[in-house]
Amino acid sequence: MNAPLSPGQSLPPDPPVRPEFEHALPPLSPRAAERPLPWTQRIWQQDWLRRGLILVVLAFAWEVTARVQDNDLLFPTFLQTGKALLEGLAGGELLLRAGISIGVLLQGYAAGILAAFVLTTLAVSTRIGRDLLSTLTAMFNPLPAIALLPLALLWFGLGRGSLIFVLIHSVLWPLALNTYAGFQGVPETLRMAGRNYGLRGLRYVLQILVPAALPSILAGLKVGWAFAWRTLIAAELVFGASSGKGGLGWYIFQNRNELYTDRVFAGLALVIIIGLLVETLGFQTLERVTVRRWGLQR
Amino acid sequence: MATVTHLNHSSGTGPLLQVDGVSLEYRTPQHVVRATHQVSFDVHEADRFVLLGASGCGKSTLLKAIAGFIAPVEGEIRLDGRAIDAPGPDRIVVFQEFDQLPPWKTVLDNVAFPLLASRTLGRAEAVERAKHYIDKVGLTPFASAFPHTLSGGMKQRVAIARALAMQPRVLLMDEPFAALDALTRRKMQEELLALWDEVRFTLLFVTHSIEEALVVGNRIGLLSPHPGRLRAEINSHHFDLLSQGSAEFQQTTQRIHGLLFDDVAYSAPAQAAHAGLRHRQQTGSQRLSA
Structure with a gap:
């Protein structure tokens, strides 16, 4: 709004009246509207290049630090660890251990996803289901999965059953929370559109809510995966010994007892490598073909 | 109150959609708010019936009730003589918001979606029909594009194609062009009328723009606000986009x-929400008396 002019102030003069004109616009060459970026910028946009560079820098820092420390028993160098890792992989032992861990992990992860889906579907369809979900997650989400391990051992004995129990616990709550938050964030218009076409019940959840909430669900799956992986390794460190066939956690524990520190590092490195592979090959691929492609996520 | 002329006798068949004494309410944590009060009107086959009113007159709520999302507390809505009690694919809604298109479906999948979801057609026929209507709205080059790559006007075209592909008994449009810029809106109005000329669907169109109502509709129901009551029904079949400047x-x-703003003076207690309306009503009556 304009402030009223005080009496003494004079008004600005009228703007001059200028002649009109029209330009005929000749067509431009296509290059004027759109041109490629320089190749250096295009290469720098590749994710793998930037991330690979970070890894190289980290490995180099590790190697230098370890050589300065000069204590193989406490802190083996990058190259020593790499050698132990390759030997372990070539000998087949590490692969076997990793295979056992991943097998258990996938079972627990799948069961956790299924349970989370049932719980959140109940939560979106009934009010009591919603209360059930919020109460259960409030109770159990803060509880570390590993704290349940003694109880699990009592119930299911040493071995697979106990591991899967704690894995479900570590996947279920974060995934259910994220999925439910995602469902709640689905735009009202989209919900009405789905119901408009006669979708109800499970078809409505699967065809409208799940794809629309996929960014949150994927975030929950990632968090669940990380929780499950760390719970599993920790649990194997505790009791992998008695279950007959130990996984990666047991491999780390065993080699620490025998002071093969380079193998301990190799085991840890493999945990990290598997995590990176699942993140880049699994989740990032999944994101690229879904939420990024659909413009739900940048 | 102006006399309401029913055209049942002249058209031979009865009305397609009957809104009969419908009152709608919604709840806030403190109050039960009446959105519309005993509204009645008929929509006939191939009508372009426009519900026109200021914001807060319950026109969108009324449209949602016809779509089956809200149940009336009083009165009845009948389609082909049967009372409406749930959402259904015989009444497809085109919303104002652009997020009505599932972003995970391409244009083609979006248009075929209701046909498949409602199990109206098999996959092959659904795709066939979807292609036909995508062509009608001129989006064939974009059939495999995802919605986030389209402009607002294109998204609304997809929503219209999707609705038409379903061949609903009545097409419900809730301020479908309100979020578009003025130039695109005009073009969309033109295209909608051209489509109607070709397909002759039955349209119920909600808007708050008098000009849009006159151009798009053949008959206009005027709703007064707080709560929405039917003020008048007006014929507008003789207006089109070209008559916009004419004296009539x-x-x-x-x-x-x-008609819209006279009511406010009588029905409104001193409420802040009405201040703006009252101002416009005054300027409106000044213009009328001049």
């Missing part, structure tokens, strides 16, 4: 303006 068009615009 201007006259009808002013008549509607008067």
